[in-house]
Amino acid sequence: MVAIVVEPSQDETRNAVLCGLSAYNEAKIGPRNTKPLAISLRDESGAIVGGLVGELKWEWLHVDLLWVDGDHRGAGLGEALVVQAEQTARDHGARGVYLSTMSLQAPDFYPRLGYRECGRMEDYPVAGHRIHHFTKAL
Template identity: 75%
Template sequence: MAAIVVEPDQDETRAAVLRGLTAHNQSRVGSRNTKPLAISLRDEHGSIVGGLVGEMKWEWLYVDLLWIDEAHRGAGFGEALMAQAEREAREHGVKGVFLGTMSIQAPEFYPRLGYRECGRMENYPVAGQTLHHFTKAL
């Protein structure tokens, strides 16, 4: 008989769930063809002052993180990072990009780059704020 158990540590459960879900998904849509993506913005001293982190899988790029240090904002680096990510994605055979950003971050930034809002989650991360979901075909 099966039992539901709240585990003290998620590692074993996460690994088992990921294996099962990966096998299920692969049987229906093929290999994930996963490739991590990390693009940094470095200052004149080589310090990272911004960057983009994501993952390409199947035919999509998921942009997980995008950040520019306050002192370097407004100089076009965000656009340049996104453009480089899109170039890398195209070279990997990616057909589209998706991401999420909170209302306290930069939801107005992405439509200027051709992204369209495809969903919202109200009151996230706290009441009065919104999580915006964006996508763009490449």
């Protein structure tokens, strides 16, 4: 018999699901070849004023987070972060990049860097907004 249980914490379930799914995927397409990626922008005092966080896995870079402090926007630093991430991905053997951004963030930024929108979900995170999914071949 199997029971469906809503757990008070996700840790144990997340670990079990991740292990099971990873084993299944690896059997089908090979190891993830995972490498975390973090690139920061630091001011003269060493404080982080922007950065990009992602993960290299299989033959792709997934950009999870990109942010530049408002005082430093408009100077090409976001583009510089993406260019560095793409080069790191190429060096790792990646053949593409994928990411998501909300309409209130930067959906016009990525096409200027050669990214193509490959999907969109309306009314996320709230009604009237959307999330855009982008990809780029390296």
